[in-house]
Amino acid sequence: xxxxxxxxxxxxxxxxxxxxxxxxxxxxxxxxxxxxxxxxxxxxxxxxxxxxxxxxxxxxxxxxxxxxxxxxxxxxxxxxxxxxxxxxxxxxxxxxxxxxxxxxxxxxxxxxxxx
Amino acid sequence: xxxxxxxxxxxxxxxxxxxxxxxxxxxxxxxxxxxxxxxxxxxxxxxxxxxxxxxxxxxxxxxxxxxxxxxxxxxxxxxxxxxxxxxxxxxxxxxxxxxxxxxxxxxxxxxxxxxxxx
Numbered sequence: 001x002x003x004x005x006x007x008x009x010x011x012x013x014x015x016x017x018x019x020x021x022x023x024x025x026x027x028x029x030x031x032x033x034x035x036x037x038x039x040x041x042x043x044x045x046x047x048x049x050x051x052x053x054x055x056x057x058x059x060x061x062x063x064x065x066x067x068x069x070x071x072x073x074x075x076x077x078x079x080x081x082x083x084x085x086x087x088x089x090x091x092x093x094x095x096x097x098x099x100x101x102x103x104x105x106x107x108x109x110x111x112x113x114x115x
Numbered sequence: 116x117x118x119x120x121x122x123x124x125x126x127x128x129x130x131x132x133x134x135x136x137x138x139x140x141x142x143x144x145x146x147x148x149x150x151x152x153x154x155x156x157x158x159x160x161x162x163x164x165x166x167x168x169x170x171x172x173x174x175x176x177x178x179x180x181x182x183x184x185x186x187x188x189x190x191x192x193x194x195x196x197x198x199x200x201x202x203x204x205x206x207x208x209x210x211x212x213x214x215x216x217x218x219x220x221x222x223x224x225x226x227x228x229x230x231x232x233x
Binding site: 034041042043044045046049089096097098099100102103104105106107108 | 149156157158159160161164172173174175206208210221222224225226227229
C-alpha cells in the first residue's frame with residue numbers, strides 16, 4: 001500500500017515569512033495529491049490539490065509543486081498570517097492494500113505563525 | 116459546494132454500550148464514503164470504505180465486527196461502534212465522494228465525532 005511521509009512535524013515562522021511543507025509518497029500510480037488544513041477539533045479543509053499531469057498549481061498565497069519522478073510534493077505558503085496556524089496534512093490518492101482507492105494521509109505538520 | 120453532515124459531534128458512552136455515528140451527504144449523492152479515525156495529534160487513518168448497496172471494505176487491523184458500517188442509501192452511511200471500550204475513544208471522521216466524482220476528485224469531510232468511552 002501507499003506510504004506518505006511528511007516533514008517537518010512542527011514548523012514555526014514569523015508572520016510574513018514563507019512556510020514550506022514537504023511530502024513523499026511511495027506508490028508511483030498515485031495521481032491526486034490534496035492538502036488539508038485542520039484546526040483543533042474541526043474537520044480537515046481542502047486548501048489546494050494537484051493532479052499528476054500538472055507540476056505546479058497556485059492559489060493566491062498557497063502553491064503546491066509536484067515532482068512525479070522523485071515522488072514528492074510540497075506546499076508553499078507565502079506571506080504567512082497568524083490565521084494560517086493549524087495542522088496541515090498532505091495526502092495521496094492511491095490503491096490501498098484492500099485494492100480500494102482512497103486517500104492516505106501524511107503525519108501532519110503543526111504550523112505556528114508568530115505575530 | 117458539497118456538504119457532508121456528521122452526527123453526533125460528541126458522544127460519551129459507557130464501556131460495553133454501542134454508539135452509532137451518521138454521515139450524510141446533503142446536496143449530492145455519495146456512492147462512496149470513507150471512514151477515518153484520528154487519535155490526538157495524529158494523522159487520519161482509513162478504517163473502511165463503504166459503497167452504497169454493498170459491504171464495506173475494511174483496512175488491515177480494523178475489526179469489521181466491532182465497527183459495523185452500513186451504506187444503505189446514496190446519502191447516508193453509518194458507523195456503529197459495538198461494545199465500546201475506552202481504547203475506542205477517538206475522533207471519527209467520514210468523507211464522501213459524489214456519484215459523478217472520479218477517483219481523483221476532492222473528498223468532502225464531515226465535522227467529525229469525538230467519542231469518549233468511560
